Amino acid sequence: MTDGRSVLTRTSFRLPFLLLGGLALLAGLDAALALLGLPHVLVGARLADVHGPLMVLGFVGTVIGLERSVALGRGWGYLSPGLNGLGVVATVSVLPDEVGAGLVLAGQLGGLLVYRSLYARQPAAAVAVQVLGQLMAVAAAALWLGGVPVPGIMPWLVGYLVLTIFGERLELARLGALSPRDATVAQGVAVTVLVAAVVSLLAPEAGFTLLGLALAAAALWLAVKDVARRTVRSTGLPRFIAVCLLAGYVWLAVAGAVWALGGQVEGRAYDAAAHALFLGFAISMVMAHAPVIMPAVLRRPLPYRRAFVVPAALLHTSLAFRLAVGDARDLDWAVQAGGVGNIVAVLLFVAVAAWSALTARRTTTAPPAPSSSTVRAEEFGSRREGEGAEEFGSRREGEGAEESGSRREGGGPGEAPPTRHHDTVITSHGVPS
Template identity: 55%
Template sequence: MTASRIPPRALLLVPGGFALLAGLNAALLLLGLPAPFRTARLLDVHGTLLVLGFAGTVIALERAVAVRQSWAYLAPAALGAAAVLLTTPAPRMLPGLLLLTGSAALVAVYVPLWRRSADVAVLVQAGGAVLATGAALLWLANVPMPELLPWLSGFLILTIAGERLELARVAMLNPQAETLFGIVAATTVAGAVATLLWPTPGYALLGAALLATTAWLVRYDIARRTLHSTGLPRYTAVCLLAGYGWLLVPATIWLLLGPVPDGRGYDAVVHAVMLGFVLSMIMAHAPVILPAVIRRPLPYTPAMYAPVALLHVSLLLRIAVGDARDIPWAVQAGGALNIVAVLVFVVIAAFSAVFAPKREPQVGPQRVAP
C-alpha cells in the first residue's frame, strides 16, 4: 500500500465523527441555541454519543491498531454502529447491545496487549474498559446518565492516565511510583462502582482517587519536562497540563459535596471532565494518534494553539463564571464557544492532514490514547 492511500480501517472513524457532530448538535439544543437539527432524541443520548460513540470508537480503533489482530476491530465497529443507531428511532435495545458488545470487545483487546507487555499501564487501561462495559450495561438497563457519569469518567480518565503511565515508564519511572498509580487506579474503579451502591462514601472515595490521580500525573508525567521544549512536544505538554488542572473540579466537588445529579454543579463536573480534561487530551495527541490509524501524517502547526486556548478560556467562562455564580448567559456563551473550539480544531487538523507531504509516517509501537 502506498503512503498516500488511506487504509480501510480509517472508515471506522466516520461513525465516530458522526457521533461528534451529532453530540455537538445536541449540545446546542441543551444550551437553548439554534441547531441544524432539532430532535428530542439527541437530547436523550447526548452524553452517550460523545463518550461511548465518539471517544469510545476512537480509543477502540487505536487499540485495535496497536493489537494488530483483525477481530479487535469489532470494538470500534460496534461502538460506531451504536452511535449511528442512537440518533435514529431504533429501539433502545439495539444500540444498547452494540454498545455493550463494543465495550466488552475493548476489554478483550487488552488480553493480547497484556500478554505482550504485562505491566501496570495495561491493567489501568483495562480497568477503564471494564467501567465502559459496566456503563453500557447500566445504560441498557435505563440507569439515568448522572448515575453513569462516574463510570464513563473513569473509563476515559483511566484510559488516558494508563497511556501516560506507559510513557512515564519509558522515561525511567521508578517502580514505586508505578505501583502507587496502580493502587490509585484500583481505587478509582472501586470508587466508580461504589457510587452506584453506596453514593455518599462512593463519591468521596472517587473524588479522593481523582485528586491522587491528578497529583500523580503532575508529578510524574514527562509533560513537565517537554514543556520546556519546542514544537509538538511543547504543544502536547501545554494541552496535557491544562487538562490535568480540570480534573480538580470533579475531584473536589465529589469529595466535598458527594453526588450532584443536576444543576450547575453537575454541569461543572461533566464539562470539566469531558471538555477540560478529555478534549484537551484529544487535542494533545491527535497529531500522534491519527497518523497511526490513517497512515497519513498530521503535522503539528502553531495554529493548533488557537482552539486549545479558546477551549480553556471558554470553559473558564462557563464554569468559573456561569456555573459558579449561576449566570445563564455565561453558561450559554461559554458552551457555544466550547463548540466553536472543537470545530476549529477539526478544521485545522483536517487542513494539516490534507496538505501534509505524502510520506509514510512512523507508526511503531508507541501507543497514546486520546
C-alpha cells in the same frame, strides 16, 4: 502484497471507523446545543438525554477502539470499533434506544477482548490500568442499556476515560525516573476509581466523594510524574502536547474537587464537574495527541501547525468562563456563551486538523506510514535514531514517534530492543502522546 493484513493497513479500510466516531461527535455536539437551550441542527433534542454516553462511549470509545485494533493488527479486532460505530448510527437514527446501547455494549466487550490479547502480549502495569478502564466502559454500556440515568453511570464513564489516559501516561512516566513506589501508587489510584464507581451504585454520596478524591490524587500524580512537566520547556509539538496535558490535569483536579467536596452534586455543580472532566480533561487530551494518533491510524501525515494553538486556547478559556462565571454565579447566558465557545473550539480543531492533513499531502514528502527512523523521544524535546517501533507502542509526534506500551525503540538498561515492525499507534488518547 494483497493478503488480508495489507487490507487492514489501508487508509480506505480504517477511515470509515473514524468517520463513525466523527458522527458521534457531531451528534453529541448537537445534543449539547439542545441542553444549553440553543437552536440545534437536527437530532439534538432527541439525543439530549444520552449526550454523555454518546460523547464518551460513542465518540471516544470508537476512536480508542480503532487505535487498539490497529495496535493488535488482527482483523477480528476491528469488530470492536465497528460494532461501536453501528451503535452510534442506531442511536442517532429512529431505532429504539436499546438497539444503539446494545451495539455499543457489544463493541465495548469486543474492546475488552482486544485488551486481553494486548495484555497477553505485554503484561505491564500500565496496560493493566487501561484494562480496568475498559472494564468500566463495559459496565457503563451495560448500565446504559439497563436504563440507568446518565448521572448514575457518570462514575463509570469518568473511570473509563481517566484510567485509559492514566495508563498511557503511566507508561510514558516509566521512561523517566519512575520508582516502583510511584508505579504502585498509580495502580492504587486506578483501583480506587473502580471501587468508587462500585460504591456509587450502593451509596451515591460516598461513591462520588471517593471518586473525587481519587481523581484529585490522579491529577496530582500526573502533574508531578508526567514527562509533560519537562517537555513544556521545549518548543513546537512537544510543547503543545505538554501544555494541553498539564491544562487537562488542572481540569481533572477541578472535577475531583467538586465531587470530593459535594458528593453526588446536581445542577450547576454537576455541569461544572462533568464538563471540567469531559471537555477540559478529555478533549484536551484528544487535541494534544491528534497529530500523533491520526498519522499512525490513517497512515497519512498530520503535521503540527501553530494554528492548533487557537482551538486549544479557545477550549480552555471558554470552559473557564463557563464554570467561573456561568456555573459559579448561576448565569444562564454565561453558561450558554461558554458552551458555544466549547463547541466552536472542538469544531475549529477538527477543521485545522483537516486543513493540516490536506495541505500536507501536497506540500510534504512524508511517507504515509510512521517512519521507523525516528522515535518517541520527540516528546522529551529531542530526536534520536532507532530501529523501529513494536506494535501497541510507537507514536509519531511531528517527525518522531513515541511508544504506547512498555516498548522502547533501541531499549534501555535491562530492556530488550523491539522485535516487531507492524503498524504502530498511539493509545493515549485520546486520547493520548
